[in-house]
Amino acid sequence: MDYINNYTGNILIVDLESGKCDQEELENELIDGYLGGAAINLELHKKYSAKDPLIIGTGLLTSTFVPGSCAAIITGKSPITGKVANAPLTWQTGIELKLTGFDFAVILGKSAKPVKLWIHDGLADVEDSGEWGKDVWETVDALRHNYGDDMVEAIVIGPAGENCSPLAQVSENYWGSKDKFGFGKVMGEKKLKAVALRGLSAFEVADGFFDECTTLSREIANGVIxxxxxxxxxxxxxxxxxxxxxxxxxxxxxxxxxxxxxxxxxxxxxxxxxxxxxxxxxxxxxxxxxxxxxxxxxxxxxxxxxxxxxxxxxxxxxxxxxxxxxxxxxxxxxxxxxxxxxxxxxxSSTGLKEAGLPHLNGVSPWPITPSLDTALVQALGIFSNAVPPQVVVASPKDFSTGDSAQAKAAFWAKRQAMAYILGICPIFILTAPEMTEEKLAGLIKITMGWENFSVEKLSGICSKYLSEILAMQAGAGEIHPSLKLDGLEAGMQQIRSVFK
Ligand code: SF4
Incomplete structure (x- = not known):
């Protein structure tokens, strides 16, 4: 494991059926080819697809000094769309996962009884869950009390997840999450009440990296926000x-x-x-x-x-x-x-469609008047619709997104892919035009010591990821009626062709 500045080098493999935890090395080839986050999650999902994997993965830059680098990504097959989808975790969850000594956690199979996963200081255990039956807030309190540490970060489900409701969402500590794909139901089906995280690892920093990050942070703070x-x-x-x-x-x-x-x-x-x-x-x-x-x-x-x-x-x-x-x-x-x-x-275990909510591919559409560009991105079914469907606080001009709806939507998708792969908050990245692809590529070059890394390489990895996952979405769910604007179908095809 050479890339000590950004990853711990460990992938946790949890088999809920046997209750066993194992670990694999995070191979350099995986980092070189996919960088991290959603892109490595997808490779792990393909590798373990027979065992219904739910993957929590950190990005290449998660928990570094790069502004907004707090994100981890949950990847799994959405019970809503029937396809592989992603939800970002923000706050401290991704940081805590990396600090436990694992960059990725792959959770396989189903447990026969309610369990929780306790990951801490390079160790992981599947334990019986006495929290089953409690709501989200009670569960977080109980976990922190049991493990004797108020700094424990928790990914939990409440009664909705236990009952396998299609509306179930995973919660990061007390305040919900950006899971719009029913991963709460997936955890409920696995009888996995909680993933509790606490770690005290530290990371090396490459010379000059901290200063570059501080400069970018200042520029952003004094920019459009x-x-x-x-x-x-x-x-x-x-x-x-x-x-x-x-x-x-x-x-x-x-x-x-x-x-x-x-x-x-x-x-x-x-x-x-x-x-x-x-x-x-x-x-x-x-x-x-x-x-x-x-x-x-x-x-x-x-x-x-x-x-x-x-x-x-x-x-x-x-x-x-x-x-x-x-x-x-x-x-x-x-x-x-x-x-x-x-x-x-x-x-209720009634499907959303049967409940009269054709929610599927346009998962939980924003309660705003949709324009073609915002409808297009909400209908993609890859990234969370908790993230605004357009740039926010800043304007499209600040980002030079292009004027057409398709250009704006393609820009959004690429920007999201970058955030989900690198471990940057996908909301924050829509507010900060100062965080350009060139600057991100420059930071990666410094922190990884990759002399030849370029903006083209970063862009290429994001496009390749989009191309693959968009192809996997074919036939996913139904698009919410509020998003079915004139030009939607043609626009979706154009976006697919951009990332081919
Ligand atoms: S934009 Fe909001 S959700 Fe994202 S990292 Fe900042 S505070 Fe957290």
Whole structure:
């Protein structure tokens, strides 16, 4: 293992059927050819496809000093689309995985009984899960209590996942995730209640790398995001429901950021005490962290109660956008009725199509007026629709995306592929035009010591990945009616031809 600056060199292989954990070496050829993240996940998925793998993988730059380098990627076969898809994990999860001493975790097969996976300090164990039956918040608390460490990062499911609801979402700690592909159901079927992570490894840094990262960070902070932060700015970019924007404005307590991210988009809303209250009080759960703006916006029909409905989804481990669409469809117009309906959804195994929500390929579409470019990217079925379907805070001109809908959509797909492969937050990368392909290629060159690495090489790996996964999507699911705009089919074909 030569690439000590970026990877630990270890792939964890977990067989839930036998309860055994093993490890493989992360071969240099895999890194040379695919870099990391979603691209290596896909290779591992193909290798272990007979055992229904769910893979959690870090990117080449995850947990480095590169701005926004917090991401890990979950890859698996989506029970919603029936195809391989990806969901990013942000916050600290990817960092914690790398620090445990594993770059990738491949979870195979099904357990006969409820279990949890405990990965820590180069070790991994499959253990019985006493947390089965608890909601997401109770589970995270129990894991941290059991392992005696509040810094444990947890990927868990709630009742929705245990019941194998098609609406089940994995949760990163307490506040949901960007899983829009039903990976919560996959974990439930595997009887895997939680993956708990804690590691204390460290990484070498190549000479000059830290300084380059700091320079880029400063440039970004003084660029188009200067003076801007929070979910509200992203909502304004997307022209989401005005009522939801007012709720954000009135209830904002603070904006948080994931590891090393210059754009804090995670807005904490307080509604059980004044949003202006800055010191700790005895109010136990004062509000909710908005990690899924699309989910909050979808609950806009509940007005000021929208954040509380989102909170309930997080507790149950439900994907918020599709849940909100079904709650609205059921005519539940107040919070109590909405919460009751959400509880019903955790127990429902009815497919989304049968429930009247042709959700499939346009997984949980954003509650915005779609344009052809945003419809195209939401219909791809590869990357999470929790990520805005266009550049945000910045404008397309800042990125020189091209003017046509197809050009904008192809730009988005390429930018997402880059983020998912390198381990950069796929939301952040849409806000920062200063983070160019040239600069990323330059940083990779320094940190990997690859003299001949070039922007063409980076671009080629991303295009090759897109080409392969787009080909695998053929025949995936159904496209949501709201995305079926004139030109969608032709546009999809054009995007495929761009990455051939
Ligand atoms: S853009 Fe938001 S989700 Fe992404 S890393 Fe920054 S704070 Fe986290």
């Amino acid at each position: 200067k003076g801007k932060q929070g979910a509200g700015e992203i909502g304004k970019s997307l022209k989401i429901n005005e009522g939801v924007l007012s709720v954000i404005q009135e209830m904002t307590h603070r904006d948080n950021a994931c590891f090393n991210c210059p754009y804090p988009c995670l807005t904490f809303l307080k509604y059980r005490e004044s949003a202006k209250e800055m010191k700790s009080t005895d109010v136990k759960e004062p509000g909710c962290l908005i990690t899924d703006l699309s989910g909050l916006a979808a609950f806009g029909f509940l007005g000021k109660d929208a954040p509380q409905a989102l909170e309930q989804c997080f507790r149950f481990g439900l994907e918020p956008t599709a849940s909100a669409m079904l709650v609205e469809k059921a005519g539940k117009k107040d919070l109590a009725a909405a919460k009751g309906e959400l509880e019903n959804l955790t127990k």
